[in-house]
Amino acid sequence: MLDVSRAGNALVAVGERGFILRSEDDGQSWNQVDTPVSVTLTRVVFPTPDQGWAVGHAGVVLHSSDGGRSWKLQLDGRQAAQTVLEAAQKRFEQEPNALNEKRVSSARSLLEDGPDKPFLGVHFIDATHGIVVGAYGLAFSTNDGGNTWYNIEERLDNPAAMHLYGIQQIDDKLFIFGEQGLLLRSNDRGTTFETLTSPATGTLFGLVPTSQHGLLAFGLRGKSYFSNDAGDSWQPVANPSPITITAGTLLSDGRTLLVDESGRLLTSKEPQHGFTALTLEEPSYLTGLIEVGTGKLVLSSARGVTRVNLDELNRSTTREQ
Secondary structure, eight states: OOEEEEETTEEEEEOGGGOEEEESSTTSSOEEEOOSOOSOEEEEEOSSSSOEEEEEGGGOEEEESSTTSSOEEEEOHHHHHHHHHHHHHHHHHHSOSHHHHHHHHHHHHHHHHOSOOOEEEEEESSSSOEEEEEGGGOEEEESSTTSSOEEOGGGSOOTTOOOEEEEEEETTEEEEEEGGGOEEEESSTTSOOEEOOOSOSSOEEEEEEEGGGEEEEEEGGGOEEEESSTTSSOEEOOOOOOOOEEEEEEOTTSOEEEEETTSEEEEESSGGGOEEEEEOSSOOOEEEEEEEETTEEEEEETTEEEEEEHHHHTTSEEEEO
8 A cells, every 4th residue: 555544533545456445443444445446546635534535547536525435536647638738738829939839749748648647646725725746747736626627737847847756735835846856835825836945866755844843855765854944945864774765744742753665664853863763573665654643653555554553663773863
């Protein structure tokens, strides 16, 4: 499984071959849910207990209006590519220049390639306003709960069409992160985005808040970076292990928690000063996590979904300085 999210009192996890699992006991047991697709699903979010969205390969966007019990297809890759082409053609008609002509050509190629481009991130501010992002700079928004999707690539300074690996809201700001350290920020709920000076040259896979209103960006080869000014400046965080960090969260006790490809959990109250590394009894490629009680977690991984207790893992730790 690749991601897990809370839907009211339930948990919903998504993964390969269109699998969606649902739990009503904080991850102690799971039931498989029917879905209209068989492609890999990469992310899932629920801005309300009932309304949720999952995205994945082949440009699919799924919607649930009953807390993840059932799902309907809202968008697929062919529809998405057609929307990109129409937006590019309209822009070229308004501004007939070489750059916009290139955009039309790229959009035609996208449509001809077929519906194989994955969405890799999704965020909904509420039950009506959302943004999905993905490979090759794909970016769409909706203001009607996904009934209509609009191409918004022109809002993003991404002329090389680098992959966008996710979108995250922290406080009142939205951040998009991606390939080659790409880092964008919106101060107006996604209407406009500005390019930040990125501390990274490698791919960023996520951002998480820290205690005292800090930010932590993380990604390829174990790199992570701390900001205390909403992303205007960054400092690298020491981590001697070059293992890609895949996901993170801020725990209820104020600790920041990251997970990596080797199955380690990295925790810290002050992440700018380093992490404590915890290891699972049966390490697995970790992809997502959610806190389900003080010190209790549900992890998504290559093995499926696992429930763990951080206090038990704390018995054997090594300090990462």
